[in-house]
Amino acid sequence: MTAAQADLQAEFPEMPEELRIDRPAVADGAALWRMARDSEVLDLNSSYSYLLWCRDFADTSAVARAEPGGPPVGFVTAYLRPDRPRTLLVWQVAVDAAHRGRGLATRLLDALTARVADEHGVTGIETTITPGNTASERLFLSYAQRHGAAVEREVLFETRQFPDGPHEPEVLYRIGPLSV
Template identity: 85%
Template sequence: MTAAQADLQAEILEMRKGLRIDRPETADGAALWRIAKDSGELDLNSSYSYLLWCRDFAGTSAVARAEPDGRPVGFVTAYLRPDHPRTLLVWQVAVDASHRGRGLAAQLLDALTARVRAEHGVTRIETTITPGNTASERLFTSYARRHGADVEREVLFETSQFPDGPHNPEVLYRIGPLSV
């Protein structure tokens, strides 16, 4: 780990009093589903998928917990791309309404990528964002700036590819290489 990475990790750990970031547990699945549902922006997956995600992808995901009860108030779900294991695909980022506007999504994303970079040597992240999702666009472009990385964008899935009715296209954001 470089000195810059250590500084970033120390900064992440100095979260607002009363919050901590760690790995999700299966018991968190229902809370993550609720936070995603209440976000108003995310495609809501089945509650079952959030339970599985917390079980099978806890190592590449993160949850913010309120202290002292450990209640989840935000999360990032992600996975390593099977064909590109140094690329972390960020699936969803959501923060409970009571904790929005305080930079928690950025802290979650930074903490998760610091951990996954140290454990798996990740050099790039990817995510998809629908046009007009300004909060996500800002989150990921500011992430790229903080980490000295370029951002490439291209449409990954066109509207016509979604079988379940009207859906905006999904624009792939490729961020990397990560320097900090």
């Protein structure tokens, strides 16, 4: 266990010690799709997209497993921005209902960004959050605070830009520079 993991374990003592965070595999795609669907908050992408994500972006994504080799109980999908390769765009974060409230999303996000910073030199993250999604706001604002990073916000996509019906605006959160 790293020092950062020990700190998180101390902060969230009810989190099982056997919890493992690793890269997703294609076989995890269906579980990620189900968690996104069951969250009732995330935009649900096609099941095909989660399979592709687990294949093509496994290096910049993470899953949590409650038991070695078991199914994912939480995930973070992310990618490096093509025009800003030192920026990690966090696409979705979800935790299975049975594992919520124990700091798993925090642990996943910290573990993923530490790994990607080490492997790819990432110095900042971005994510979008719809107004009123207080759980995501808390997750990312506390992340910024833990990592001594500034937060900038601006509307990335207005409601009128979404072609498939009413959709809240997506507010871009830029967090950095990071001290991971």
